Amino acid sequence: MPSSQDQTPGPVDPSRRRRPTLTDVAAMAGVSVSTVSRALDGNPRIPGETRQKVVEAATALGFRRNISARSLRTQSSMLVGVVVPDIAIAFYATVLKAAQNVLEAAGYQVVVMNTERDAQHETVALRTLQDRQVDGLLVATSGGYVPDRGPVVFFDHVIPDTGLGYVSPDNAGGMTTLVEHLAVVHGHTRIAFLGVPPGPTDRTQRMENAPATERLEAFRNVMGARRLPVPPEYLAYGDHEWTEASAQQAIAELMRVAEPPTAVIAAGDTLALGALRQLRADQYKVGTDIALVSFDDPVSSDLLDPPMTALRRHDRELGEISARMLLDALEGRKSGVAPKTEHPTETRVPLDLIVRRSCGCAPETPESEPPP
Amino acid sequence: MPSSQDQTPGPVDPSRRRRPTLTDVAAMAGVSVSTVSRALDGNPRIPGETRQKVVEAATALGFRRNISARSLRTQSSMLVGVVVPDIAIAFYATVLKAAQNVLEAAGYQVVVMNTERDAQHETVALRTLQDRQVDGLLVATSGGYVPDRGPVVFFDHVIPDTGLGYVSPDNAGGMTTLVEHLAVVHGHTRIAFLGVPPGPTDRTQRMENAPATERLEAFRNVMGARRLPVPPEYLAYGDHEWTEASAQQAIAELMRVAEPPTAVIAAGDTLALGALRQLRADQYKVGTDIALVSFDDPVSSDLLDPPMTALRRHDRELGEISARMLLDALEGRKSGVAPKTEHPTETRVPLDLIVRRSCGCAPETPESEPPP
DNA sequence: CTGAAAGCGCTTACAG
């Protein structure tokens, strides 16, 4: 049994001193480790007096429980893994933060992994998280998801029939809003779509239900329903990483077709930003010569030239919903509720159209929009 | 000894099956757990044949080591804690991502905590991280840092004489660049500073070396050195959270003073964005009526109206440097190198001036800037 | 109300 005898005598660098353990506290309080553990738990079987002694000793020693040890014993790590394509993207960062808030309030900590939009990266990240014994997973997949034990909820990307469910933006509804604004309010008929290549890459599989694909499908459906043609040359694609640069190139080509569109819908904010940059470089007056709207709301979009009409996602809400869905399963499991074998829950978060100028509208109260 | 007898017979939900352990692999391979552990480590004492058997068994069972158990035993969690004020802010997200890249390459995982810019939150977060036995810490403090065991490096905020060191943007150099551009290139003499209140809040202590304070000091110094006056009314402050809204209010007031400035330096990107919004709302032509420059480069700043002249931080580099500094200590410690008691290392990352239009310049190649 | 003991899944001297 290690005691202070092991300790080199004399002044010790405090930062290197061994952390006190339950055993240390027990010794100091003159009780057993079981009692310390229970007292610290607030177990009602321990009378106030004993608890008092224990708490004093613990405080005096600066004792803090070792969570690894506890989780080894309890088989619960109180860790939730979050995997995202790229934490530096505002959407993922916001979702993470929101999810983290609700998870931490319930006593869980979060470990994040970036996949860099690479399926293999993602598979490795998932494995690492499992090795850490995470209790649950929140994932925005890049196609590398492999099922394992433990509850998982997807956000952003839809994976049918897997995990507890998913919560995603209402891609279809959003696209409808966008097309209708362009077609009904502004009377456009030549509307192009700027997206990301559908179908898998070598690095990415199973993207059938990716946001990009859903948005493209929705675009086709709404256009069809409105009896508006979708010529193939009106389908422009950036790259799989949604880079601004790829959007610039795609839209430059798009505008060179025989009969160029009068309006374009960008399937994401980075795409919209790239399009805007290129259009401006090519001397188009966006909002006048050509309408441009964005599926996601870029940061500071009211300060852009021109201010961008866009769909605002409720990122925070999406994060909270996802986390809560996971939490429910976690708590349910803890209290012995049978693991649900019902269908995964599907939640769609609606999007709001923010009308600014790039669509051709002139907002009522120009320039005075409050900050996001 | 637990065996398959414990298992309820019949079909078992695979997601609920117990993860295989070393003992399982040992049983299957017909060797001891010690041998399995060593074989999996690639220990040279284990001959290829034995290793082969072990690896096969492990693969067949889908065995993965339990990291909690290992870290309990080895007293090393291979976990690095990162604490930031707000992960949804681009700077912190980018730094995190960069740091994570180098840390993961070395086998560490990262657990992030948001402090919401609250000192108490931060103290709790730090404690939680210690409870998780993190091997090291990367922190952008909000004033709630309390020293504990384990190596720590600060980024963003400077904390002298603590931890391994810090890596921060070159606030003084950056401010010099900004003032000189305004004063020398454009001949401004009435230059105002839009920052964040210096000194502590109730929720925040020890902010003497906060970025905001360093930038203000630098501003005063450079102005003084150039014999330019700094009247008190030219010092405008948003709030401690650097919100755009607070900047809007502050600059509105600033422009109402008897002799308003002809140029303003915003100490951060959100502040600059708020200022731009307000200035535009008040019908100023930014870049013509008044010059506005930003200490940090806002996202899409080339697409703003007008494009914003700003200092570009090398966020990724900053993250990598910080992580590497921590890693060096971690590796050193592991190989038994004495904990360094020398002075903390100070690293300053330089900033580049990106000249756009808001300062009054007309860039040579208008509108064709490549994406960030 | 309290304690002794087992055990979570590993690693690693120590002995053979």
Next chain:
DNA sequence: CTGAAAGCGCTTACAG
């Protein structure tokens, strides 16, 4: 080259 055993720091039935 291999194994038995101790032990990392906890929690929790079990017994008193």
